[in-house]
Amino acid sequence: MPDLPTSELIARTLAGERVPLARAISWVENESEGSVELLDACFGASGRAFRIGITGPPGAGKSTLVTKLATEYRHRGETVAIVAVDPTSPFSGGALLGDRVRMVELAGDPGVFIRSMATRGSMGGLAVHTAQVCDVLDAAGYSRILIETVGVGQSELEVAQTADTTAVVLVPESGDAVQAMKAGLMEIADVFVINKADREGADRAAFAIQSALDLRAHSGTWTIPVQLTIASKADGVRELVERFEEHLAYLRETGDLERRRRRRLEQRLRDLIEDQLWRQFRAHAGDGIWNDALAALAQRSATPHQIATRLLSARD
Ligand SMILES: Nc1nc2c(ncn2[C@@H]2O[C@H](COP(=O)(O)OP(=O)(O)O)[C@@H](O)[C@H]2O)c(=O)[nH]1
Ligand SMILES: [Mg+2]
The missing domain is CATH 3.40.50.300 (P-loop containing nucleotide triphosphate hydrolases)
Structure with missing residues (x-):
């Protein structure tokens, strides 16, 4: 199957077509471009x-x-x-x-x-x-x-x-x-x-x-x-x-079904937010600051707690 536009792949996956479905799953596994859009579209129908x-x-x-x-x-x-x-x-x-x-x-x-x-x-x-x-x-x-x-x-x-x-x-x-x-x-x-x-x-x-x-x-x-x-x-x-x-x-x-699913969704939300916050933080800190922090840790000139507090407060 040649490359499909994202919207078509989504529509055909939701319609239950097997070949697009297999492709969609690969997108998810590879975190390919379009996978977020796909997952968003699938979420409402799941x-x-x-x-x-x-x-x-x-x-x-x-x-x-x-x-x-x-x-x-x-x-x-x-x-x-x-x-x-x-x-x-x-x-x-x-x-x-x-x-x-x-x-x-x-x-x-x-x-x-x-x-x-x-x-x-x-x-x-x-x-x-x-x-x-x-x-x-x-x-x-x-x-x-x-x-x-x-x-x-x-x-x-x-x-x-x-x-x-x-x-x-x-x-x-x-x-x-x-x-x-x-x-x-x-x-x-x-x-x-x-x-x-x-x-x-x-x-x-x-x-x-x-x-x-x-x-x-x-x-x-x-x-x-x-x-x-x-x-x-x-x-x-x-x-x-x-x-x-x-x-x-x-x-x-x-009502346990709803409770279990809610707990799972909460965990997923939390994982996503933790992941994004971490990425944002790392991008913001920059390699210079990050490497200095690691060096300070290695030399025991500051503790992990002290550095974490310093980096987090310097973020704003
Ligand atoms: N004797 C016996 N062998 C079984 C039974 N169910 C599976 N097997 C065999 O056990 C082996 C492992 O089975 P498999 O389904 O691959 O196990 P899995 O690793 O847990 O997925 C295979 O050789 C099966 O044929 C059973 O009920 N009785
Ligand atoms: Mg097996």
């Missing part, structure tokens, strides 16, 4: 999609599960966008290829759109870009957005938190549950999945998770379910979709 985060350790079966979830949602008449964010892949091509192979199952269905996110740059940037890409997909009309992330660190949790509902996928092997607790996954899970339930110990693992959950103080009236699945056979997938839809209904009824 807020309709239900965003579901699927996170958990590498190899737990997230990609397989996401594929089956998409199929199940299609049976229910929903349109589905899949955003795969896998920053653990050592060479970006590897994960993409693996996902592509798995996603062959969904190929040719115009109601499914699959996108792997590039992971260059900082993870903080990735969380922002993921949220923005979800806005574009939402505006393009997909009713369910499945976000696959690897739950291994703080920054990955940020990506997971761009979702309305977060599912943590574990496998029966003992230790997984303990890892999940350490990694802070317990705190973000709305739904737990024990995948690979064809293996030994699935019931025990589910019981361990359930017991750990029972010990925690409950907030609200949502009881976090633990769903067993065999993703490779699509076993338990229909039930898992039921759990998601129940959670969505719960979020709507209690």
Whole structure:
């Protein structure tokens, strides 16, 4: 597709055309010229999609599960966008290829759109870009957005938190549950999945998770379910979709959906303002002043607090 004028790309993306949509997502990822205009146009048309985060350790079966979830949602008449964010892949091509192979199952269905996110740059940037890409997909009309992330660190949790509902996928092997607790996954899970339930110990693992959950103080009236699945056979997938839809209904009824989204929007606004203030400040300070400040710090002739106060008050 030759270069499109921004307004045409926006119009065709909002109309749900796939090729412009793919281009629009690349604009967002690359922060290309026109991406702000695009995001502004998409923002007003977003807020309709239900965003579901699927996170958990590498190899737990997230990609397989996401594929089956998409199929199940299609049976229910929903349109589905899949955003795969896998920053653990050592060479970006590897994960993409693996996902592509798995996603062959969904190929040719115009109601499914699959996108792997590039992971260059900082993870903080990735969380922002993921949220923005979800806005574009939402505006393009997909009713369910499945976000696959690897739950291994703080920054990955940020990506997971761009979702309305977060599912943590574990496998029966003992230790997984303990890892999940350490990694802070317990705190973000709305739904737990024990995948690979064809293996030994699935019931025990589910019981361990359930017991750990029972010990925690409950907030609200949502009881976090633990769903067993065999993703490779699509076993338990229909039930898992039921759990998601129940959670969505719960979020709507209690007003939590609005509260969660509001909190996310507030965070985005704050990030933007912090970013812009920093840029303005840096441009204003100039390299000479900045390098002098760094030199003073290195020589311990002033403290970071003193310099920050001095630079900020000199700004006006
Ligand atoms: N035995 C078994 N294997 C599974 C199941 N689900 C996925 N797998 C396999 O586990 C491996 C990792 O799956 P993948 O979906 O790539 O995991 P991800 O890294 O979490 O995305 C693949 O070889 C899958 O075929 C399951 O329910 N049972
Ligand atoms: Mg995967």
